[in-house]
Amino acid sequence: MGNRKVFDFLTGILRIWSSGSRAKPKVEFIPPNQRSDFEGGYGGGETTGATKSMGGGRGGQKRGRTQRRHFRQSRENVWKYGNKKTRAEEELAATDSSARVDRNPSWEPFATQNAGFEEYYKEQGIVPKEEWEEFNSLLRKPLPAAFRINARRAESTKLRKNQTLERFHEFLKQENEVGTITRQEAVSMVPPLFLDVCPDHYILDMCAAPGSKTFQLLEIIHQSVKPGLLPNGLVIANDVDVQRCNLLIHQTKRMCSANLIVTNHEAQYFPSCLSVMDSPREARGELKKEILQFDRVLCDVPCSGDGTLRKAPDIWRKWNAGMGNGLHRLQVEIAMRGVSLLKLGGRMVYSTCSLNPVENEAVVSEILKRSKGSVELLDVSSELPELVRRPGLMSWKVRDKGVWLAAYEDVPMSRKGVIFPSMFPCDLSCKENDSQFDNLEDTSGFESSRDEEHYSFNPKKHPVDVEGSEKEDGCRDEKGDFNETKAKISSFPLERCMRILPHDQNSGAFFIAVLQKVSSGVDDSTKGILSGNRNYKGSMSSNEGDKQMVRPSMDVSQDGSIAADETGCKLEDEMTTKVGIEKTNETLQNKEKWRGIDPVVLFRDESMIENIRSFYGISDSFPMDGHLVSRSSDANHVKRIYYISKSVHDVLQLNFKVGQKLRIASLGLKVFERQTSKDVSATCPFRLSSEGLSLLLPYISKQILCATLVDFRHLLQYRTIKFPDFVDGDFRDKASALMSGCCIIALQEGHQIPVDSSAIAIVCWKGKTNLSIMVSQLDAQELLDRLEVRFGKQKGSSESSMGAEQEAVCEEDIGEEF
Numbered sequence: 152m153g154n155r156k157v158f159d160f161l162t163g164i165l166r167i168w169s170s171g172s173r174a175k176p177k178v179e180f181i182p183p184n185q186r187s188d189f190e191g192g193y194g195g196g197e198t199t200g201a202t203k204s205m206g207g208g209r210g211g212q213k214r215g216r217t218q219r220r221h222f223r224q225s226r227e228n229v230w231k232y233g234n235k236k237t238r239a240e241e242e243l244a245a246t247d248s249s250a251r252v253d254r255n256p257s258w259e260p261f262a263t264q265n266a267g268f269e270e271y272y273k274e275q276g277i278v279p280k281e282e283w284e285e286f287n288s289l290l291r292k293p294l295p296a297a298f299r300i301n302a303r304r305a306e307s308t309k310l311r312k313n314q315t316l317e318r319f320h321e322f323l324k325q326e327n328e329v330g331t332i333t334r335q336e337a338v339s340m341v342p343p344l345f346l347d348v349c350p351d352h353y354i355l356d357m358c359a360a361p362g363s364k365t366f367q368l369l370e371i372i373h374q375s376v377k378p379g380l381l382p383n384g385l386v387i388a389n390d391v392d393v394q395r396c397n398l399l400i401h402q403t404k405r406m407c408s409a410n411l412i413v414t415n416h417e418a419q420y421f422p423s424c425l426s427v428m429d430s431p432r433e434a435r436g437e438l439k440k441e442i443l444q445f446d447r448v449l450c451d452v453p454c455s456g457d458g459t460l461r462k463a464p465d466i467w468r469k470w471n472a473g474m475g476n477g478l479h480r481l482q483v484e485i486a487m488r489g490v491s492l493l494k495l496g497g498r499m500v501y502s503t504c505s506l507n508p509v510e511n512e513a514v515v516s517e518i519l520k521r522s523k524g525s526v527e528l529l530d531v532s533s534e535l536p537e538l539v540r541r542p543g544l545m546s547w548k549v550r551d552k553g554v555w556l557a558a559y560e561d562v563p564m565s566r567k568g569v570i571f572p573s574m575f576p577c578d579l580s581c582k583e584n585d586s587q588f589d590n591l592e593d594t595s596g597f598e599s600s601r602d603e604e605h606y607s608f609n610p611k612k613h614p615v616d617v618e619g620s621e622k623e624d625g626c627r628d629e630k631g632d633f634n635e636t637k638a639k640i641s642s643f644p645l646e647r648c649m650r651i652l653p654h655d656q657n658s659g660a661f662f663i664a665v666l667q668k669v670s671s672g673v674d675d676s677t678k679g680i681l682s683g684n685r686n687y688k689g690s691m692s693s694n695e696g697d698k699q700m701v702r703p704s705m706d707v708s709q710d711g712s713i714a715a716d717e718t719g720c721k722l723e724d725e726m727t728t729k730v731g732i733e734k735t736n737e738t739l740q741n742k743e744k745w746r747g748i749d750p751v752v753l754f755r756d757e758s759m760i761e762n763i764r765s766f767y768g769i770s771d772s773f774p775m776d777g778h779l780v781s782r783s784s785d786a787n788h789v790k791r792i793y794y795i796s797k798s799v800h801d802v803l804q805l806n807f808k809v810g811q812k813l814r815i816a817s818l819g820l821k822v823f824e825r826q827t828s829k830d831v832s833a834t835c836p837f838r839l840s841s842e843g844l845s846l847l848l849p850y851i852s853k854q855i856l857c858a859t860l861v862d863f864r865h866l867l868q869y870r871t872i873k874f875p876d877f878v879d880g881d882f883r884d885k886a887s888a889l890m891s892g893c894c895i896i897a898l899q900e901g902h903q904i905p906v907d908s909s910a911i912a913i914v915c916w917k918g919k920t921n922l923s924i925m926v927s928q929l930d931a932q933e934l935l936d937r938l939e940v941r942f943g944k945q946k947g948s949s950e951s952s953m954g955a956e957q958e959a960v961c962e963e964d965i966g967e968e969f
């Protein structure tokens with residue numbers, strides 16, 4: 152495949168080739184360790200630049216950099232210290248002057264060989280033999296940079312029209328900062344596209360950090376609703392890692408969405424929220440049931456990440472077959488939990504950035520087996536036809552301690568604690584209950600593939616049990632000895648899975664399977680678990696678990712509703728009878744449960760809400776009641792107020808009813824912050840937050856002014872301007888007549904108020920004699936740069952609305968947009 156500058160096999164993906172001989176665009180290739188966009192394994196996912204809304208946010212940049220630094224530091228710098236020497240080599244070099252220790256901190260080549268990797272994937276038949284060289288050599292080439300354009304933002308149309316690559320790099324960086332474009336590996340954008348998302352959907356992103364796919368999902372649910380309105384759906388983005396959750400929160404802030412909840416759970420134990428109300432007002436004798444289930448579930452699980460070798464070349468050195476084996480069990484558990492949280496008819500995408508069938512087809516096979524027909528693996532070959540993909544494997548083997556295993560029967564007793572039946576293809580001989588994960592040793596650590604001590608493998612012991620296998624080879628053990636055992640062929644239609652290979656479209660590798668829940672009664676990997684019970688060892692098979700599930704424990708929430716404390720969706724769907732109520736002291740429970748997490752409290756201070764509404768002239772058509780939350784139970788000390796969509800509100804209410812099972816790290820969109828100014832003349836104690844501006848703008852009629860481009864630029868440059876110093880006389884008068892306190896200055900053609908949500912606007916402070924911006928210096932500079940990129944220096948034709956003085960003062964400021 153030749154080099155191309157722009158690659159858009161998916162609508163909305165702009166891709167810039169950084170490798171290639173001709174017409175190299177001005178986009179520098181950033182070594183992977185210096186980027187924050189590594190995805191894969193435990194450190195997976197892309198990140199993008201700092202999170203800021205147009206007007207910037209105080210301290211936002213600082214926080215972002217710290218988080219990104221932390222993220223980077225957790226990864227080894229293989230570029231800087233490529234071919235890293237062992238301690239012994241270092242010592243030798245230090246004593247032997249003839250030995251050269253290259254301390255050059257600049258780029259060095261690094262190891263891109265791993266015999267085990269090559270042997271493994273050749274044996275698995277991951278690519279046809281004749282393609283191996285092409286596949287293998289491309290894995291050693293840097294990955295082209297890719298960006299996704301956010302169709303929701305007005306700037307995105309201009310992006311496509313932009314004919315010049317001049318200052319392109321700067322331009323991309325800035326647009327990335329504000330969320331117009333997102334740097335993300337092209338193949339990583341594919342799983343959300345197969346989710347077939349609508350704005351009304353409730354979506355669960357089970358392993359979401361650092362949030363590139365969450366961002367994409369938010370884009371999709373927001374893009375088809377009118378500006379200023381919110382979609383009916385929501386995204387719950389979950390990740391187990393607190394620090395990565397923070398990164399996720401930071402990344403998704405750029406989307407400025409009120410339809411997002413970020414939770415912090417082990418995905419395999421993601422809590423059920425089921426409330427059963429026995430209210431006389433309801434139909435007599437019937438229970439009103441509310442349950443949190445999802446139309447769409449994205450299960451982008453932790454994986455070995457060998458599909459990201461091109462951007463994370465340190466994997467070459469670390470890779471061994473044990474990595475995939477060690478993650479299989481967790482992947483199945485997470486996926487099964489995802490299935491159980493899926494609505495009937497709902498879609499789930501299971502994806503990894505790994506090539507390994509043990510992490511991919513084997514997991515999908517186990518989902519199908521355990522769900523006993525209630526989940527279907529969809530044939531999506533007609534969806535996204537531009538995407539080149541390979542069918543899933545029907546047959547594979549497991550490698551453990553340097554030995555190839557074709558069937559579970561080959562596994563010696565001593566290894567049955569780490570190698571499970573579910574890792575092998577499931578043919579018609581598979582028994583239902585042969586994948587027992589409970590009471591097994593923890594295998595999550597990566598292990599060496601060299602240790603053969605557990606095996607005295609007899610290849611003749613297990614005859615070929617499948618006819619018609621396409622594989623010509625049998626298995627070879629570590630010593631290269633040939634054994635004739637052939638892998639089974641799966642009885643599930645795993646060819647419907649998709650494997651994206653790097654050499655098909657010069658990308659990274661990805662695996663995707665699209666599943667649909669076609670009937671209820673799905674078995675749940677976490678059955679028997681009380682929600683949030685982290686001590687439970689997930690059982691994949693116990694029928695005992697089923698029986699236990701029929702008797703969920705119930706607790707009573709403060710408002711008297713009943714919370715069923717269970718997780719099985721089978722039970723949830725089938726439960727029609729009343730269950731005994733045990734009273735519990737829920738407040739005490741919750742204090743214990745979510746220690747360290749601020750409570751989520753509905754902000755219902757009516758006089759304060761009225762004060763805010765009247766100070767900013769917020770239209771009654773903007774609903775506030777039930778949409779404002781804080782993270783402080785002390786109403787007098789609320790520092791920040793967040794806006795939540797109705798969908799988020801509904802989930803929150805349900806969460807209250809069930810005893811706050813959801814560990815909510817963040818939710819909604821910050822709209823108001825308690826102002827810290829000592830200016831006592833300010834009558835409203837809450838200022839507007841930059842993040843929430845785009846939502847509120849169309850509804851605000853007071854404390855808002857439109858400035859000319861020149862005055863707007865001056866404000867950003869000088870930060871504080873005395874009223875007489877404004878160029879536009881009309882603006883000068885109106886600004887000095889504002890009430891003291893927070894105000895908004897916007898740029899909009901025609902200067903009409905209210906302005907629309909796409910207008911550029913910043914939060915300012917009106918003092919006695921001047922106007923100051925409430926935007927950090929860095930953010931102000933970035934906004935100035937953006938204005939320059941956006942409006943350029945060319946003379947426009949529609950500058951009339953900006954006022955005559957502007958022309959005289961600053962001719963180059965005339966922008967095409969006005």
Ligand SMILES: C[S@@+](CC[C@H](N)C(=O)[O-])C[C@H]1O[C@@H](n2cnc3c(N)ncnc32)[C@H](O)[C@@H]1O
Pocket residue numbers: 190191192193194195196197339357358359360361362363364365389390391392395416417418419451452453454481
């Ligand atoms: C491949 S990354 C996800 C990338 C993400 N979907 C994106 O597009 O940015 C896998 C994530 O799973 C998280 N993770 C690992 N174990 C988990 C578990 N048991 N429950 C939830 N998340 C988990 C990791 O912290 C990591 O952020």
